[in-house]
Amino acid sequence: MSSPPENDSPEALFASLTNSVRRLVDVTIRSQASLDTIASAKATIDAAADELGQDLIPGSFGVQEDQDGRPLAWGNAVIGLRNALAPPLVVHHESDGRVWADVTLGAAYEGPPGHVHGGICALLLDHILGATAHKPGRPAVTGTLTVRYELGTRLGPVQLQAHIDRVEGVKTYAVGHVSTSDGITVRAQGVFIHPG
Amino acid sequence: MSSPPENDSPEALFASLTNSVRRLVDVTIRSQASLDTIASAKATIDAAADELGQDLIPGSFGVQEDQDGRPLAWGNAVIGLRNALAPPLVVHHESDGRVWADVTLGAAYEGPPGHVHGGICALLLDHILGATAHKPGRPAVTGTLTVRYELGTRLGPVQLQAHIDRVEGVKTYAVGHVSTSDGITVRAQGVFIHPG
Numbered sequence: 001m002s003s004p005p006e007n008d009s010p011e012a013l014f015a016s017l018t019n020s021v022r023r024l025v026d027v028t029i030r031s032q033a034s035l036d037t038i039a040s041a042k043a044t045i046d047a048a049a050d051e052l053g054q055d056l057i058p059g060s061f062g063v064q065e066d067q068d069g070r071p072l073a074w075g076n077a078v079i080g081l082r083n084a085l086a087p088p089l090v091v092h093h094e095s096d097g098r099v100w101a102d103v104t105l106g107a108a109y110e111g112p113p114g115h116v117h118g119g120i121c122a123l124l125l126d127h128i129l130g131a132t133a134h135k136p137g138r139p140a141v142t143g144t145l146t147v148r149y150e151l152g153t154r155l156g157p158v159q160l161q162a163h164i165d166r167v168e169g170v171k172t173y174a175v176g177h178v179s180t181s182d183g184i185t186v187r188a189q190g191v192f193i194h195p196g
Numbered sequence: 197m198s199s200p201p202e203n204d205s206p207e208a209l210f211a212s213l214t215n216s217v218r219r220l221v222d223v224t225i226r227s228q229a230s231l232d233t234i235a236s237a238k239a240t241i242d243a244a245a246d247e248l249g250q251d252l253i254p255g256s257f258g259v260q261e262d263q264d265g266r267p268l269a270w271g272n273a274v275i276g277l278r279n280a281l282a283p284p285l286v287v288h289h290e291s292d293g294r295v296w297a298d299v300t301l302g303a304a305y306e307g308p309p310g311h312v313h314g315g316i317c318a319l320l321l322d323h324i325l326g327a328t329a330h331k332p333g334r335p336a337v338t339g340t341l342t343v344r345y346e347l348g349t350r351l352g353p354v355q356l357q358a359h360i361d362r363v364e365g366v367k368t369y370a371v372g373h374v375s376t377s378d379g380i381t382v383r384a385q386g387v388f389i390h391p392g
Contacts (some may be wrong), residue, residue, distance in 0.1 A: 028280060059303065074223045078304060085305070108271075108279055110256045114256060152337070
């Protein structure tokens, strides 16, 4: 675990901003406000986006380095501190190679009513299985991913787990699953490759 | 194709609100504004979320019916009109059973620098392959999904395509792919099931 950011650090400020945007994504889906209130909130949101949008990184965030040369994937769709689409996943690496994350998935991750979208399970499994193969500064890319859905995954607290089955040359074979209080809901296996 | 909503309809207003939130998600990732501006924008966003959040649908949006009894999946993580995580995908069904969607994926969908996250490709493929099996009022759920990554998928315009390979009882076997100007980047096959 890295040490928590200081409260007034850029990291803490961006995390706080992005958490506010995550809450906004959620209430945009669930609001029962009047149409006048919706129109007023839209104008407020546009004003905030105008403020933030005056000076933009061209294209996308990519992977930037902090002052100590550590890579920051703050824009990443699954783990990005500054990406409101990302839950974000906080990935834990155990000394035995096991990788896991606990996450709570709300209304924004819905597919079938009350349940996580099957594709969101695939998204998170791709990331957590890939994390078993990840080496600092040497990310692995997905070769193949096979996902088997055994039960619906209810919205709410979800655990993701993965471990390496075997390594053959540049290929890491990983397996993992999604589980909830209902038990294991989705299983996956994947091949992850370190580009030459 | 359904007719476009009238400009002042609730549908048009929610679409407009959600597009504003999508832009906010993007600039939250890419902003190079000063820390003072970030803090000020956060306060503005919190005010908008407070306005929208005073009266919320409990839990999640689910699938609601419009006044003509048609199902609305406005909260869906891939196609939801009110879900800022969703690009959203506009899924076209051809008379020969082929299903496709054109979508532009920006900074919020990034994995490897400049490229779409592999799991986002899996998310979108799950949805577009599943759409081949979808029948009005009788959605199909994913049984298995296998995704093969052939090339990196650059951020920008992306096309998704799928068709049915065969149907066996309650199981629909679908195949499809992601393509960009580089050609086909990711292929998938899946089994989708109509629950009994």
